[in-house]
Amino acid sequence: MRRVVLPVRVKFLALILATYADPDGSRVRPGLDVLASVSGQSERSVKRSLAELRGLGLLTVARRGGGRGGQGRTTEHQLTIPVDLLDRVTVLDPDERPQSQATQVASRSSSSTPDEPVDNSNPEATQMAPESEAGDAIERPHSDHPEAIGRPKSTIGRPPGWPTTTHIDHPPTKTMRVETSQGESLPRARAPDHDPQSLPQTA
Numbered sequence: 001m002r003r004v005v006l007p008v009r010v011k012f013l014a015l016i017l018a019t020y021a022d023p024d025g026s027r028v029r030p031g032l033d034v035l036a037s038v039s040g041q042s043e044r045s046v047k048r049s050l051a052e053l054r055g056l057g058l059l060t061v062a063r064r065g066g067g068r069g070g071q072g073r074t075t076e077h078q079l080t081i082p083v084d085l086l087d088r089v090t091v092l093d094p095d096e097r098p099q100s101q102a103t104q105v106a107s108r109s110s111s112s113t114p115d116e117p118v119d120n121s122n123p124e125a126t127q128m129a130p131e132s133e134a135g136d137a138i139e140r141p142h143s144d145h146p147e148a149i150g151r152p153k154s155t156i157g158r159p160p161g162w163p164t165t166t167h168i169d170h171p172p173t174k175t176m177r178v179e180t181s182q183g184e185s186l187p188r189a190r191a192p193d194h195d196p197q198s199l200p201q202t203a
Contacts, residue, residue, distance in 0.1 A: 001079070057088060
């Protein structure tokens with residue numbers, strides 16, 4: 001009864017009736033005049049509150065008082081809990097909070113620590129660029145800054161103990177053969193086609 005949400009005057013009267021009841025809710029027999037005095041309400045207000053409790057199924061009449069052959073006998077009530085109580089009235093949670101308020105508190109507590117997306121991206125991660133003209137793959141950082149592009153290291157074989165170099169390998173230049181006065185054919189490096197003055201003049 002305490003967790004049932006009712007108007008103040010109705011709930012106050014229901015709590016007073018519970019103090020007169022046996023442990024099983026029976027034998028509630030205070031008269032109107034007693035209930036009016038204890039609750040501080042008029043007998044008319046007490047009658048109206050009793051009618052509302054009976055309409056909600058929280059109170060039933062076990063034996064009527066007064067009337068013919070009932071002089072000096074008060075009406076006996078029985079406190080009851082209908083099976084469809086939740087359809088008739090609002091009942092507080094076991095911790096005696098309204099359902100809506102408890103839901104709001106649970107919602108606020110769950111939203112106080114929202115799930116934030118985790119950034120697992122690695123700024124140092126690299127991706128492989130398409131093969132270069134020389135057939136070597138160049139690692140290109142995600143930043144795409146030209147100065148961040150790595151150069152392939154030299155793959156020229158060196159004797160044991162010699163340090164490796166980091167210069168860029170170039171394909172060998174084209175060569176041409178030159179006839180000497182003795183008829184021998186000697187190889188000579190060929191200069192680029194766009195610089196004819198770089199070739200040595202022969203007699």
